[in-house]
Amino acid sequence: MLARTIFTYILLILSCVGAGAQYITGVMEYRPAPGQFINSMPWGCPVSARSLVSGVNGTLSLGAFGGYVIFRFETAVENDSDNPFGIDFTIFGNPMTDWSEPGMVWVMEDKNENGLPDDTWFELAGSDYYFSSTLKDYRVTYTNPGGVEASDVPWEDHLGNSGKIRANSAHTQPYYPLTDSFPAISADGYTLTGTLIQGAIDVEHPPGNKSLRRAFGYADNQIRGSGSHTVPDNPYTAEVENSGGDAFDISWAVDREGNFVDLDRIHFVKVQNGILHEGGWLGELSTEITGVVDVAAGPGLSGNLDLLVIQDLPLEIDTGTIQMELFLFHMGRPVSLPPIQWIVSEEWAAVDENQVLSLSGSGPLTLSAFVTGVPSLYASVSTLVTPGLLVFSTAGESLSRLSLYPNPAREIIHITGMKEANLIFYDLSGKMVRQVQNYLAGGDIHIHDLSPGVYLIQIGEGSAIRWLKLLKQ
């Protein structure tokens, strides 16, 4: 009877942890950056780091840029070429559609077999590793503002930029890691070093704030699926397959010079927030993770392994030419770029054979690229082109002093700064939602029937177009 009870108990444990799947077995270090979740449960205390052990439903925030956690697996995670899509482990976070908080991932093999992460870290090169905007060895120093309540935490980077991790009313505890919980962090200030990526972030249009998902290779980036934990997502498709979450291939590991290192196995993983950005009402961008699982070996799953990636354009651009950056990957490693065909949504935009974008007009713009002859290898980016120079109407009238008020607005707006003009309202997808003919400056424009959100108002026509941005509440 006792034997049977024990047997049932063991079966229960096995089914609870996913029939023998390997999860994190220990956390070696948790060194968060300041952030709205730090020093509070359940996301930002030392015990939060331990919540990652043995499953995928933990709660850990890394705070702002550079905050990190290091954990280990009991048995090495093998870089097994039989794994689905070449993927070796999956990290789960809490991203949402259009809200990613990308964390960089580093791996280490316990070469000297002492059970400690004192060997060499190798970065897993994700899609954004290759963008010119990515900065390696980026250093940020945070200063403790002190006090027993939330207040802004000043930061300074090694390039001379500075800013603050802003306190918000939803989180009232101090954001700087407190000495009682984090004795290894100086109570005055400390510096965190890592790889900084730019991301594609728009926090100027609440409530529709966006931090777009990176193509592949980052934590807290792809949402969770409903399949078995040990059967990974295919990171080379945008869709969520199998377990979802963020799939990682040890074969992406590079040394400091960016050369691939071909590791056979790893024991330690470091996840580190790679973004330094305010998230508007969502607070600073901070990577969260909830657990990590070793992928089950075994062939039998196939899928697309090629991916074309274009570096995101800023939300608004105003220059005449821009060097586009695009990369073709096979199993996450860049291959030489084959001939590319571009499709532009506006005839005033063109991309030449050196991937230089030229602009001779303004308005919403979408650019798509595909590998010549392979339309399924496809990527696209969107932006708004605004005239960077002072624009005059055909009558020589200056349009430089346009103003729109009130803004934000609910019911009625007014535009001044010109005599008479035709107005066209667009939503952010580029769809025309309203036209006003022969509008006289200062007159009422009723907007109560527009849905809340951001609109772009085109004022004038032809060579005299100017744009204003309206936030409808």
Ligand SMILES: [Ca+2]
């Ligand atoms: Ca692999």
Ligand SMILES: [Ca+2]
């Ligand atoms: Ca070691």
Ligand SMILES: [Ca+2]
């Ligand atoms: Ca996928």
Ligand SMILES: [Ca+2]
């Ligand atoms: Ca998150």
